[in-house]
Structures are given as structure tokens and as C-alpha cells.
Amino acid sequence: MSAFVIDAFEFSRLKERREGDVPVASMARLAAETVNTSASLHWSLQGGSDTLNHPQLIMSVSGSVELMCQRCMTPLKFAIESESILILAKDEERADEIDALLADDTIDVIVGSKALNVMELIEDEALLALPLAPKHDVCPNNAALNDLMVTKKPSPFDVLKGMKQ
Template sequence: MSAFVIDAFDFSRLKERREGDVLVSDLARLSAESVNKSASLHWTLQGGADSLNHPQLIVSVSGSIELMCQRCMTPLKFAVESESILILAKTDERADEIDALLDDDSVDVIVGSKALNVMELVEDEALLAIPLAPKHDVCPDNAALDDLMGAKKPSPFAVLKGLKQ
């Protein structure tokens, strides 16, 4: 994975904004979940501060990746559209304090860093957006499954009932 490292606190204070595209194949953990490694995702990172003046990053990821349908084991296109607000804290203790103070499930409080890898943030965001067990709403070709279901063996109870008569 190509490292793109920022000082998260300076990035937020200066209200910087960066964006780009990254190949799924460059994100090891996401690549392991994807069927098509050549897909790419678009990402945006915006620095700023929340209403209480805590430094924050807004990370968004969009694009389409192919996952394996857990029902029919064929590729499934999945649209990634995700955005997270990350409040930055200097320590774990301060992160817990801010989290309790905000009491807001729509934001995450993380420990910021002077060497924060943006691609890891992007990959985390994409991984959190994909389903744990992806499935088509309606699988495209259930013919093989239907054949298996249609070729049912007779129930052992039906065989016993036949013998009894």
C-alpha cells in the first residue's frame, strides 16, 4: 500500500482537503474481500473542527467493488458510499472523555497522530461499509441450485412408510 502520511492535527487546524483514487489491489485487507482487484475507489479527506472546536477529519469513500455472494458464490457488485466524522484526541484517555462528552454515535473519536496514514483510514472506511456476508437480493443463476433441490432423494420416512404397507 502506498503510504500517504499526514500530521492529522495540522491537517485539521489548516482545514486542508485532499482527494484521490486508490486501486483495491493497493489495499491489502480490502483486496482480500474483493473478487475484482482492478477496481478503484475515490476518497476525500477534509480537515476542520467540530462545534466544540475539537479537531476533526471527515473521510469519505465511494466506488464499486465486487464481493463474493455468500449464497450462490458468484461475484456481486457492491456500491461503496461511506462518510465518517472522526474527532481527534491526543490520548486514549482524552478520546474516552470526548466520546462521553459528545455522546453521539454518528461520530467516532480516535487518537490522532503526527504520522497518520490516510490510506489506512480510507481502507478502514471501505471495510466498514461492506456487508459481513454479502448476498444478491436475487441470485443471478440459480439453475444449478434448483437442479440440486429438484433432484431430492426420497425421505427415509417415506421409504419406511412404504415398507410398512
């Protein structure tokens, strides 16, 4: 994955905005989770500050990837639509203070840097959006599964009752 590095604090201060597309194949960790790496994700990054004047980044990632359905083991299209608010802190100690002050689970506090790799941020955002166990709502070829569910095994109690007679 080619690096796209920004000074996170300067990016936020100047309220810069960048966006683009990145191939799934160029993100090793995400590619390992997918069955087809030909897709790409659209991303945008907006700098600014929150109501308490903390520098922040708003990261959004969208696109469609193919995952393996854990029920029928066939490909499953999954739409990624994710947006995160990232408050920037100078160090871990300050990050913990800001996190406690905000007490908001919808906002992430991260340690910013003068060399923040945006591509890693995009990949992290996409990975966090994936389900732990992807499954179709209704599997496309589940005839075998349906046969197993329809075929009723005799109750062990019915078998015992038959033996008693």
C-alpha cells in the same frame, strides 16, 4: 500501499481538503477481500472542528468492488458509499472522555497524530463498509439451487405411513 501522511491536528485546524483515487490493488487487506483488484476507490478528506470545537476529519470513500457471493460463489459487484466523522483526541484517555461526552454511535473518536497515514484510514473505511457475508439479491445462475429447492423430498412421516400399510 504508498503512504500519504498528514499532521491530523494541523489538517483539521487549517480546514484542509484533499481527495483522490486509490487502486484497490494497492490496499492489501481490501484486495484480499475482493475477486478483482482492478477497481479503484475515490476518497475525500475534509478537516475542521465539531460544535464543541474538537478537531475532526470527515472521510468519505466511494467506488465499486467485486466480492464473492457466499450463496452461489460467483462475483458480485458491491458499491461502497461511506462517510465517517472522526473526532481527533490527543491520547486514548482523552478519546474515551470525548466518546462518553458525545454519546453518539455515528461519530468515531480516534487518537490523532502528527503522522496519520491517510491511506490506512481509507482502507479501514472501505473494509468497514463491506458486508460480512456478501450475497446477490437473486443469484444470476441459480438453476442448480432452484432444482434443489423444487425437488421435494418425501416426508419421513409419509415414508413411515407407507411402511405401516
